[in-house]
Structures are given as structure tokens and as C-alpha cells.
Amino acid sequence: MVHETLPVMGTEWFRPFTEQSIALLNEEGEWIGDFPLDLEEALLRQLYRDMLAVRLMDERFTVLLRTGKISFTAPIAGHEAAQVGVAHALRRGHDWLFPYYRDYGLALALGVPPVEIFGQMLATKADLAKGRQMPCHPNSRVLNIFAAASTVASHIPPATGAALSMKLRRTGQVAVCTFGDGATSEGDWYAAINFAAVQQVPAVFVCENNHYAISVPLSCQTATRTIAEKAHAFAIPGYHVDGMDVLATLYVVREAIERARAGHGPSLVELVVYRYGPHSSADDDTRYRPREEVELWRRRDPLARYQRFLARRGLWSEEWEQQLRDEIAQELAQAIEAAEHAGEVPAEWMFDDVYAEPLWHLERQRALLRAELQ
Amino acid sequence: MATLTMVQAIARTLAEEMERDERVVVLGEDVGRRGGVFLATEGLLDRFGPERVIDTPLSEAAIIGAAVGMAAHGLRPVAEIQFADYIFPGFDQLATQAAKLRYRSGGQFTAPMVVRMPSGGGVRGGHHHSQSPEAHFAHTAGLKVVVVSTPYDAKGLLKAAIRDDDPVLFLEPKRLYRATREEVPDDDYLVPIGKAAVRRQGTDLTLIGYGTSMPEVLKAGDELAKAGVSAEILDLRSLVPWDIEAVTRSVAKTGRVVLVADAPRLSSVLGEIAATIAEELFDQMLAPPVRVAGFDTPYPYAQDKLYLPTVTRILNAAKHVLEY
Incomplete structure (x- = not known):
């Protein structure tokens, strides 16, 4: 999903630690920012296309699950604006992303080819990571997307380290690290952000706060009112943002990234979202969430709100919507077919990439398996 | 230098x-x-x-x-x-x-x-x-x-x-x-990862050790020599990968092996090496491999010196495999 690099803003517009979450669109899709919207129409439309692509891709994941082709999925719906906004805020292929397991929308919007995504979901040879992980683990060296790990918050200290390297080597890059609200309770989260703040590294820590860590609500996760205010503990700015507003996400995260790039240190950005589905395909969210609550949030749908915004500006029509849906559906279908066609990962790949060079004990085990399979 | x-x-x-x-x-x-x-x-x-x-x-x-x-x-x-x-x-x-x-x-x-x-x-x-x-x-x-x-x-x-x-x-x-x-030496030399060092050549039994316990292993070798026993001593240096060639070459020659390290015995690296020796060299062994390891307690304070494999403990194990 191609997009243009945005110009760097000269001033800081957003205040940290606001009571209300920062929003630039109201529910009716009206611009409520106190500064002029300065994004090109092509980009405004691209944001919608990307969000729609994420939603349709997420739906394909569920279909693949129900048809038994994949073993697992972590539903994205509700996070589209947050993920697409972040993707457009960083410099693609230059900045680094340290994602977590719900971030395939972010990966798609950053330009990971859908065939690689479905290859990873299906664990076929189309997966650059060679079928090593369960579904929903983005990775791309080419696009500087650090291979996601399942263990919550474990990728945050490495993000700080990469940012430290960027600072030392003066590469002009920024490390953007995303995680859910549950991650903020892990020691690694504090350790990593604290170190990043001490060293004033170019990093932005982005929380996709969807209010639940599987079933545990935010009120059992933290006694603070927001995630953003935890930034006080590190003496860095914390932004409380409506993550179902793609423009608010894009503007705030972009400002945090460019602030970091300019040498002013890290920030914490909390994107308030809501996941419509269960935590994962192995979860049953009816055990812990009232349906009315889900419906309430669905009525704040990020795509619907942004569609109203575009329609007000004459940038959306039913024909365009249909055209987009057809195009994306075709892209996804082709990607799935290509990913399946790539073929199964050979058994012996299990032994590769444990070390740079094969060690003797692993080569013995490889030979053992080979003999068994013959 | x-x-x-x-x-x-x-x-x-x-x-x-x-x-x-x-x-x-x-x-x-x-x-x-x-x-x-x-x-x-x-x-x-x-x-x-x-x-x-x-x-x-x-x-x-x-x-x-x-x-x-x-x-x-x-x-x-x-x-x-x-x-x-x-x-x-x-x-x-x-x-x-x-x-x-x-x-x-x-x-x-x-x-x-x-x-x-x-x-x-x-x-x-x-x-x-x-x-x-x-x-x-x-x-x-x-x-x-x-x-x-x-x-x-x-x-x-x-x-x-x-x-x-x-x-x-x-x-x-x-x-x-x-x-x-x-x-x-001042020069830029490397010791390759995965290669053990032979600290002493011998023919009667092999003592395998590494790290903290090497001084006791070497002393045990000296004591054995005084008693007329020729011990070969290997310092593993690398545990992953460990030097299976050096280990099997030596133990195939001596037929007897004592493995020594201060880490706790249960699920130790020594156990893995002993098991591999048994699997590979069973018909050439004159005695079963014996381990002298740290005890399976948390590391004690008052008994600091007793916890580590002592020369006596190593010599007792050597005696056991020599008389087996």
C-alpha cells in the first residue's frame, strides 16, 4: 500500500497529558482540529483505502481459520485507524517498527506484500520467516519490521537498543514500538522506556489500548486513569489519543516521531481503541464483555467515521467504495493463492537459522530426522 | 608479551x-x-x-x-x-x-x-x-x-x-x-569456540572439567601422577557447542572418565556429556562415567569451600573408576 512521505512539521501542536483524548474528527466526521488540515487529497483517500484493506484482510484471516487452513488469528477490527495512522507517520523502510502480534494491519499499511503476510499466516514458503512462528507475527528486514515475538513486552527493550544504536551511529532513524495495554504491566516495559528516556534515544512507544488484556479489563491492569500519564514516571511526554481517529493518530504519532528524530527524545503515545472480536481465535469474549459494550464501540467505527469525513469533502462515493472493495478483494485472493502455491515448508528447515553456522549436535539431529522421513 | x-x-x-x-x-x-x-x-x-x-x-x-x-x-x-x-x-x-x-x-x-x-x-x-x-x-x-x-x-x-x-x-x-x-601474547589471536584444550596428556583415565573447578582438576591430576596414574585432562572451555571430538578421542583412549564442574549436578551439562559418552563409547568403557558436580542445594555461604568439588572428591571418583 504505497504512500507518500509527509513533510516534517516545524512546530509542536499537541499537548501531552490531556484529560480528553486528542481527536481531530468528531463522530460526524467533521474536522475539529484547531489548525488547518494540510494533507493531500491523495493521502486522505489512501488512508481510507488502507483501513479498508486491513479490515478485509482481517476478515480473510477469519475465513482461513474457519476453513481450517490456519490455526490461529488475533482479530484486528477496531484497530484499523491506529495501525494505519502509525504506518503513515513513520518513514517507510527507513524508520524501524517493533510490532506485536495484532499488528498485521500496520505491516500491510507499511507495504509488506500481502503474499508474505498470508505466507506467514499459512506457514508456507512465502513466509520470509520460513514458517517458524504461529500466525500473526509480522516480520520484514527490507521494511525494518523487527520480527514479532509472542511474549508480551519482550520486544520493547530491543526497540530501545535499536534506537540507542540509531543515536550512536547518527542514522536519522526512529524506532517505533507498539504494544497492547497489558504490556504496560510488564517489568520490561518500564525497564525499556526508562533506559530510552535516560539516553534520550529516538524512539516512540505506542500503546494500542483496547481496554482488555485477553479478559482482564484495564481497571485490573492499572490504577492510573490513562496509559499516557505513566510517561510522567520517565519525564517524557505522554499523549492520550483517540486511536479510532486516523488523522489524530497520524498527526500525533508523526509529531512524536519527528521530535525524536530531531534529538528531543522518546515519547509515549496511547491510542485508545477497542477490539471488536475476541483476543484471539482461541478466546471467547462473551464470557467477559457485555454485547452492549461491543456495540457501543462499533458505533464509533473508525472506517465509518472517516468515510463521513471524506464524504463531506467529496472524496468518497459508493462507486469508489465498491471499486476499492473489488480491488482489495482481488489482491487478497491472489495473495492467498500465491501464498498457498508457494508450497509447504520442508521439514529440514527446522534445523536452519538456529545459529549462523550449523553446530554438530544439530546436524546429527537433522540426519536423524532425514533418516526417519526416508 | x-x-x-x-x-x-x-x-x-x-x-x-x-x-x-x-x-x-x-x-x-x-x-x-x-x-x-x-x-x-x-x-x-x-x-x-x-x-x-x-x-x-x-x-x-x-x-x-x-x-x-x-x-x-x-x-x-x-x-x-x-x-x-x-x-x-x-x-x-x-x-x-x-x-x-x-x-x-x-x-x-x-x-x-x-x-x-x-x-x-x-x-x-x-x-x-x-x-x-x-x-x-x-x-x-x-x-x-x-x-x-x-x-x-x-x-x-x-x-x-x-x-x-x-x-x-x-x-x-x-x-x-x-x-x-x-x-x-600481545598479538590478535583467537581461541575458537567449540574447542576443548588438553591440559595434560595421559592414558589411564580422562578428567574433564571447565571453569571454576579447573584448579582442583589440575591438582587432582598432579596427585594421581604421584600415585603413578596417568590422567589426561581436558578443559572444555565451550559448553555450546562442546567438543565431542576431543572428548570421545580421549575417553576412547583411556576407557575411564570423571567429569568435574561446580554447577549443580541435576540436569547439568556434565550429565549431557556423560550420557553422550555412554551412548557412543559403551563398548570401549572400562567403567561408567562419573560426575563430580556441585551439590543440588542453593549455593551455601558458611560451607563455601565444601560446596565446590574438592580435590579429595575428584580423587575418590578417580579411584572408583580406576578400581571398577
């Missing part, structure tokens, strides 16, 4: 590697102004500055985790964990991130980094300053594990570890930091 203690050799080697390769950076608690609590990083801050010699917050997870990110981004970090006993808050970063990054990314991302740590007992440190946690690392695929016992090896193996493309756990027996001095 200088005559150096092990800790001096380590400090010099770090300086040499930082001089050779600007990607090499050192990070850890007290590694800067203090020069490390054991002085293994002495002089580095003045010479290379705070960007490459980083005093970190007191967080092993931050140290090891940041090293992973630095390595993935192109640096060659050398992290110091102040005592091996403090590794556990950073163990998740080792097991989840460092060990598996190459594998889980299909080789797209790697973590070429070294985690140095003083290990082992014999310094009256109690159970939180005396442990030898190498079995935890050896059980985690993706990590290499090295345990040095001489100043010469400390230099050659540390250089090899820093230049290795995988994460290397580099254990430095703190009891041996200043126990001996030896001549350490």
Missing part, C-alpha cells in the same frame, strides 16, 4: 576489540566510571567515551534487551551482567529475544552480542553471588556458551565471541579473576 591476570586480560581484550571495530560497544551496571565492580572494563570510558561505554540503569532486562536491539541494528554490543546470579531478570530477554531472533525471523534479523558475567563460587558470596547458571543457557537453543579458566583463553575466546555472529554467553569464574597470572 605481558603477564596478566584473567580480569586484566579481559579489560585489555575489550579495549583491543573496541579499537579494532567501532561497532563494539560495552554496556552494563558500573562499567563506566567505576570500570566494573571487578575492573573488567577499567579504562574503557576514558578511552572510548560514554557513547561506547554505557553505564545503564540497574536493569538486566534493559541491558540484555537493549543489546539485542543494538545488535539487530548493526552494533556488536558486549553486555556485562554484574554477577551471573543477576541474569534472571534478563533471562527472558536471552531466551525469548536473543536466542530466537535469527530463528524466528528466518535469518532476516540476528543478535551478534556477548553477555559477559562473573560466575561460580569460592569467594564467600552466598547463593546470590556464587552460582554457575550455564545449564540454563545450554538448554536454550540459539545461545552459545563459553566458560574460561585461564587469562590466555579469556583473551582468545572473548575475541572469538565478539566476532561471532550469534549471541555468546561468556562466563568468567570470578574466583579465577586474580588467582593466577600468565603470559598473554
Whole structure:
């Protein structure tokens, strides 16, 4: 999903630690920012296309699950604006992303080819990571997307380290690290952000706060009112943002990234979202969430709100919507077919990439398996 | 050629590697102004500055985790964990991130980094300053594990570890930091990871050891020689990978083996090596392999010297296999 690099803003517009979450669109899709919207129409439309692509891709994941082709999925719906906004805020292929397991929308919007995504979901040879992980683990060296790990918050200290390297080597890059609200309770989260703040590294820590860590609500996760205010503990700015507003996400995260790039240190950005589905395909969210609550949030749908915004500006029509849906559906279908066609990962790949060079004990085990399979 | 203690050799080697390769950076608690609590990083801050010699917050997870990110981004970090006993808050970063990054990314991302740590007992440190946690690392695929016992090896193996493309756990027996001095060449030599050293040639039995226990193993060899027994002594030096060729060559020759290390016996690296010897050389053995390991207690304070494999314990085991 191609997009243009945005110009760097000269001033800081957003205040940290606001009571209300920062929003630039109201529910009716009206611009409520106190500064002029300065994004090109092509980009405004691209944001919608990307969000729609994420939603349709997420739906394909569920279909693949129900048809038994994949073993697992972590539903994205509700996070589209947050993920697409972040993707457009960083410099693609230059900045680094340290994602977590719900971030395939972010990966798609950053330009990971859908065939690689479905290859990873299906664990076929189309997966650059060679079928090593369960579904929903983005990775791309080419696009500087650090291979996601399942263990919550474990990728945050490495993000700080990469940012430290960027600072030392003066590469002009920024490390953007995303995680859910549950991650903020892990020691690694504090350790990593604290170190990043001490060293004033170019990093932005982005929380996709969807209010639940599987079933545990935010009120059992933290006694603070927001995630953003935890930034006080590190003496860095914390932004409380409506993550179902793609423009608010894009503007705030972009400002945090460019602030970091300019040498002013890290920030914490909390994107308030809501996941419509269960935590994962192995979860049953009816055990812990009232349906009315889900419906309430669905009525704040990020795509619907942004569609109203575009329609007000004459940038959306039913024909365009249909055209987009057809195009994306075709892209996804082709990607799935290509990913399946790539073929199964050979058994012996299990032994590769444990070390740079094969060690003797692993080569013995490889030979053992080979003999068994013959 | 200088005559150096092990800790001096380590400090010099770090300086040499930082001089050779600007990607090499050192990070850890007290590694800067203090020069490390054991002085293994002495002089580095003045010479290379705070960007490459980083005093970190007191967080092993931050140290090891940041090293992973630095390595993935192109640096060659050398992290110091102040005592091996403090590794556990950073163990998740080792097991989840460092060990598996190459594998889980299909080789797209790697973590070429070294985690140095003083290990082992014999310094009256109690159970939180005396442990030898190498079995935890050896059980985690993706990590290499090295345990040095001489100043010469400390230099050659540390250089090899820093230049290795995988994460290397580099254990430095703190009891041996200043126990001996030896001549350490000034030149840029490497001791390859995965190769054991033959410390003494012999024919009657093989003593296999590493790290903290090597002085006792060597003394036991001397005692056996006085009694007319020819012991061959191997210092493993690397535990992952361990040198199966050197081990099987020696044990095939002697038919008897005693394995010695201070780490707890249960699920130890010695157990793995003993099992492999039994599997490979069963029909050539004159006695079963016998282990002399640390006891399966937390490391005690008052019985500090008794916990470590003593020369007596090693000689008793040798007697057992010789008379079997």
C-alpha cells in the first residue's frame, strides 16, 4: 500500500497529558482540529483505502481459520485507524517498527506484500520467516519490521537498543514500538522506556489500548486513569489519543516521531481503541464483555467515521467504495493463492537459522530426522 | 608479551576489540566510571567515551534487551551482567529475544552480542553471588556458551565471541579473576569456540572439567601422577557447542572418565556429556562415567569451600573408576 512521505512539521501542536483524548474528527466526521488540515487529497483517500484493506484482510484471516487452513488469528477490527495512522507517520523502510502480534494491519499499511503476510499466516514458503512462528507475527528486514515475538513486552527493550544504536551511529532513524495495554504491566516495559528516556534515544512507544488484556479489563491492569500519564514516571511526554481517529493518530504519532528524530527524545503515545472480536481465535469474549459494550464501540467505527469525513469533502462515493472493495478483494485472493502455491515448508528447515553456522549436535539431529522421513 | 591476570586480560581484550571495530560497544551496571565492580572494563570510558561505554540503569532486562536491539541494528554490543546470579531478570530477554531472533525471523534479523558475567563460587558470596547458571543457557537453543579458566583463553575466546555472529554467553569464574597470572601474547589471536584444550596428556583415565573447578582438576591430576596414574585432562572451555571430538578421542583412549564442574549436578551439562559418552563409547568403557558436580542445594555461604568439588572428591571418583 504505497504512500507518500509527509513533510516534517516545524512546530509542536499537541499537548501531552490531556484529560480528553486528542481527536481531530468528531463522530460526524467533521474536522475539529484547531489548525488547518494540510494533507493531500491523495493521502486522505489512501488512508481510507488502507483501513479498508486491513479490515478485509482481517476478515480473510477469519475465513482461513474457519476453513481450517490456519490455526490461529488475533482479530484486528477496531484497530484499523491506529495501525494505519502509525504506518503513515513513520518513514517507510527507513524508520524501524517493533510490532506485536495484532499488528498485521500496520505491516500491510507499511507495504509488506500481502503474499508474505498470508505466507506467514499459512506457514508456507512465502513466509520470509520460513514458517517458524504461529500466525500473526509480522516480520520484514527490507521494511525494518523487527520480527514479532509472542511474549508480551519482550520486544520493547530491543526497540530501545535499536534506537540507542540509531543515536550512536547518527542514522536519522526512529524506532517505533507498539504494544497492547497489558504490556504496560510488564517489568520490561518500564525497564525499556526508562533506559530510552535516560539516553534520550529516538524512539516512540505506542500503546494500542483496547481496554482488555485477553479478559482482564484495564481497571485490573492499572490504577492510573490513562496509559499516557505513566510517561510522567520517565519525564517524557505522554499523549492520550483517540486511536479510532486516523488523522489524530497520524498527526500525533508523526509529531512524536519527528521530535525524536530531531534529538528531543522518546515519547509515549496511547491510542485508545477497542477490539471488536475476541483476543484471539482461541478466546471467547462473551464470557467477559457485555454485547452492549461491543456495540457501543462499533458505533464509533473508525472506517465509518472517516468515510463521513471524506464524504463531506467529496472524496468518497459508493462507486469508489465498491471499486476499492473489488480491488482489495482481488489482491487478497491472489495473495492467498500465491501464498498457498508457494508450497509447504520442508521439514529440514527446522534445523536452519538456529545459529549462523550449523553446530554438530544439530546436524546429527537433522540426519536423524532425514533418516526417519526416508 | 605481558603477564596478566584473567580480569586484566579481559579489560585489555575489550579495549583491543573496541579499537579494532567501532561497532563494539560495552554496556552494563558500573562499567563506566567505576570500570566494573571487578575492573573488567577499567579504562574503557576514558578511552572510548560514554557513547561506547554505557553505564545503564540497574536493569538486566534493559541491558540484555537493549543489546539485542543494538545488535539487530548493526552494533556488536558486549553486555556485562554484574554477577551471573543477576541474569534472571534478563533471562527472558536471552531466551525469548536473543536466542530466537535469527530463528524466528528466518535469518532476516540476528543478535551478534556477548553477555559477559562473573560466575561460580569460592569467594564467600552466598547463593546470590556464587552460582554457575550455564545449564540454563545450554538448554536454550540459539545461545552459545563459553566458560574460561585461564587469562590466555579469556583473551582468545572473548575475541572469538565478539566476532561471532550469534549471541555468546561468556562466563568468567570470578574466583579465577586474580588467582593466577600468565603470559598473554600481545598479538590478535583467537581461541575458537567449540574447542576443548588438553591440559595434560595421559592414558589411564580422562578428567574433564571447565571453569571454576579447573584448579582442583589440575591438582587432582598432579596427585594421581604421584600415585603413578596417568590422567589426561581436558578443559572444555565451550559448553555450546562442546567438543565431542576431543572428548570421545580421549575417553576412547583411556576407557575411564570423571567429569568435574561446580554447577549443580541435576540436569547439568556434565550429565549431557556423560550420557553422550555412554551412548557412543559403551563398548570401549572400562567403567561408567562419573560426575563430580556441585551439590543440588542453593549455593551455601558458611560451607563455601565444601560446596565446590574438592580435590579429595575428584580423587575418590578417580579411584572408583580406576578400581571398577
